[in-house]
Amino acid sequence: MKRKNSLTHGGVWLRLITCLVIIGILPACSSEKNVQPIHDGGEELIVVDAPKSSEREGWTLTFEDTFTGEKLDDKKWGHAPEWKRHNGQWSDKDAYLDGDGQLIIQISEKEGNYYSGAIRSIGLFEQAYGYYEIRAQLPIEEGYWTAFWLMSDSVHQVGGEGKDGTEIDIFETPFARYNKIDHALHWDGYEKDHRSVGKSTIIPEAYKGFTTFGLEWNEDEYIFYVDDVETWRTSAGGVSQVPAYLKITAEVGDWAGDIRSAKLPAQMVVDYVRVYEKKD
Ligand SMILES: [Ca+2]
Numbered sequence: 001m002k003r004k005n006s007l008t009h010g011g012v013w014l015r016l017i018t019c020l021v022i023i024g025i026l027p028a029c030s031s032e033k034n035v036q037p038i039h040d041g042g043e044e045l046i047v048v049d050a051p052k053s054s055e056r057e058g059w060t061l062t063f064e065d066t067f068t069g070e071k072l073d074d075k076k077w078g079h080a081p082e083w084k085r086h087n088g089q090w091s092d093k094d095a096y097l098d099g100d101g102q103l104i105i106q107i108s109e110k111e112g113n114y115y116s117g118a119i120r121s122i123g124l125f126e127q128a129y130g131y132y133e134i135r136a137q138l139p140i141e142e143g144y145w146t147a148f149w150l151m152s153d154s155v156h157q158v159g160g161e162g163k164d165g166t167e168i169d170i171f172e173t174p175f176a177r178y179n180k181i182d183h184a185l186h187w188d189g190y191e192k193d194h195r196s197v198g199k200s201t202i203i204p205e206a207y208k209g210f211t212t213f214g215l216e217w218n219e220d221e222y223i224f225y226v227d228d229v230e231t232w233r234t235s236a237g238g239v240s241q242v243p244a245y246l247k248i249t250a251e252v253g254d255w256a257g258d259i260r261s262a263k264l265p266a267q268m269v270v271d272y273v274r275v276y277e278k279k280d
Pocket of ligand 1: 154155156157158159160161162163164165187188189
């Protein structure tokens with residue numbers, strides 16, 4: 001299902017899967033970068049972009065979307081309202097399934113106006129604590145950023161630190177042009193009492209092919225991962241104790257640089273989203 005896209009988006013890296021999964025002979029393996037073709041008697045046997053198993057030791061899967069089918073699953077997601085956002089506007093038509101197993105979050109331009117895709121699980125799936133993971137291929141131009149984040153409407157409640165609601169940005173890419181991946185927390189609204197902390201890490205590999213971004217959120221701290229490597233650990237704001245919904249978005253804004261240099265439409269390609277809760 002995913003061969004065409006994987007090869008198309010592979011660029012100079014041939015996105016070949018690390019392992020042949022021959023049931024009972026070779027175990028599945030999870031690393032998807034720096035992959036070599038596997039030869040068998042002169043014939044190249046290649047499994048492209050085999051999905052990583054959804055099993056996670058010590059965790060129970062509570063939400064999964066692999067974005068198969070032709071239409072976004074309305075039992076899991078809705079489009080975010082077509083609000084104006086910074087220098088652009090969210091637009092339903094810029095968040096869609098490609099029919100080949102992937103979600104597309106697009107950034108587009110029409111008559112000098114900029115649009116981007118955004119979906120969210122508000123009212124459909126909300127959870128406190130757990131492990132949250134997205135696998136996506138990110139665009140790397142200026143003028144827009146992509147993000148996977150968790151949101152609670154109670155983030156607007158001033159006081160109580162972030163314990164009564166925190167915006168948790170599992171990843172965002174305002175500094176893609178510097179090869180940076182950003183994580184951030186926001187709480188106590190977005191006005192004068194707004195508090196925020198963040199971590200920015202230079203990870204060029206994150207912009208090459210598909211990358212996983214993960215968050216463990218437990219009662220004591222948040223732990224952020226890029227391709228299963230820990231990038232930030234914090235308990236800032238006291239750690240939110242309330243359920244949050246998922247958001248996958250792109251936005252256009254000066255923060256990310258000059259949109260006029262971007263080749264549009266541009267796309268973030270999302271392979272899957274998975275959420276887990278810790279087993280007792
Ligand atoms: Ca608060």
